[in-house]
Amino acid sequence: QSVLTQPPSASGTPGQRVTISCSGSSSNIGSNSVNWFQQLPGTAPKLLIYSNNQRPSGVPDRFSGSKSGTSASLAISGLQSEDEADYYCAAWDDSLNGHWVFGGGTKLTVL
Amino acid sequence: QVQLQQSGPGLVKPSQTLSLTCAISGDSVSSNSAAWNWIRQSPSRGLEWLGRTYYRSKWYNHYAISVKSRITINPDTSKNQFSLQLNSVTPEDTAVYYCVRTGRGGYPDYWGRGTLVTVSS
Numbered sequence: 001q002s003v004l005t006q007p008p009s010a011s012g013t014p015g016q017r018v019t020i021s022c023s024g025s026s027s028n029i030g031s032n033s034v035n036w037f038q039q040l041p042g043t044a045p046k047l048l049i050y051s052n053n054q055r056p057s058g059v060p061d062r063f064s065g066s067k068s069g070t071s072a073s074l075a076i077s078g079l080q081s082e083d084e085a086d087y088y089c090a091a092w093d094d095s096l097n098g099h100w101v102f103g104g105g106t107k108l109t110v111l
Numbered sequence: 112q113v114q115l116q117q118s119g120p121g122l123v124k125p126s127q128t129l130s131l132t133c134a135i136s137g138d139s140v141s142s143n144s145a146a147w148n149w150i151r152q153s154p155s156r157g158l159e160w161l162g163r164t165y166y167r168s169k170w171y172n173h174y175a176i177s178v179k180s181r182i183t184i185n186p187d188t189s190k191n192q193f194s195l196q197l198n199s200v201t202p203e204d205t206a207v208y209y210c211v212r213t214g215r216g217g218y219p220d221y222w223g224r225g226t227l228v229t230v231s232s
Contacts, residue, residue: 002157002158033217033218035218035219037219043224043225044209044222044223044224044225045158045209045219045222046222047218047219047220050216050218050220051216051218056220088158090158090218090219092217096176097173097176098173099160099175099176100148100150100160100219101160102157102158102159102160103157104157105157105158
């Protein structure tokens with residue numbers, strides 16, 4: 001049971017806009033930044049969005065993030081076949097002496 | 112560009128100790144702005160943060176409560192690397208283990224490639 005709640009799956013057709021939600025609590029998303037990761041099969045998670053809405057160098061601007069209260073969202077516009085992957089949200093949690101918490105992941109399928 | 116190179120056995124017997132090492136290039140384990148973490152991933156537990164080591168004028172270690180009694184993370188400044196030891200493993204510890212840097216911004220930015228560790232006799 002992951003601390004952050006994500007839908008297990010999402011889908012869209014090429015060119016569409018898809019959003020993935022991430023719900024937490026006051027001790028994690030409510031008081032700290034949210035980060036998003038993309039994981040392709042057999043590879044390590046790759047940082048996609050940091051500090052709620054910032055993109056690392058090299059990440060296309062089709063990917064965007066937002067946060068409001070204890071929830072966050074990842075949006076992917078102009079969906080492409082190579083976007084098919086697992087997506088995870090993560091945040092620092094101030095409880096239990098502090099620790100990183102993650103969402104259970106959302107499997108994105110490009111139809 | 113930071114790179115993290117993991118090494119260690121992929122098979123550990125129950126009750127024994129899991130040991131992994133992460134060699135760092137492009138940064139220093141003694142950096143005053145980074146922390147060096149171990150995170151694991153399994154189908155049953157998802158992504159789980161295990162702990163970290165970091166240097167801020169002195170060394171600090173910080174462990175997840177779920178493994179606190181069994182885990183040690185040590186820096187090795189002579190080799191610019193850090194290690195994970197997890198004692199008394201059970202099949203529940205079977206997972207892909209990642210070493211991960213959290214940089215100046217405080218978020219996980221660089222990940223090792225991962226090591227699948229299976230706990231089985």
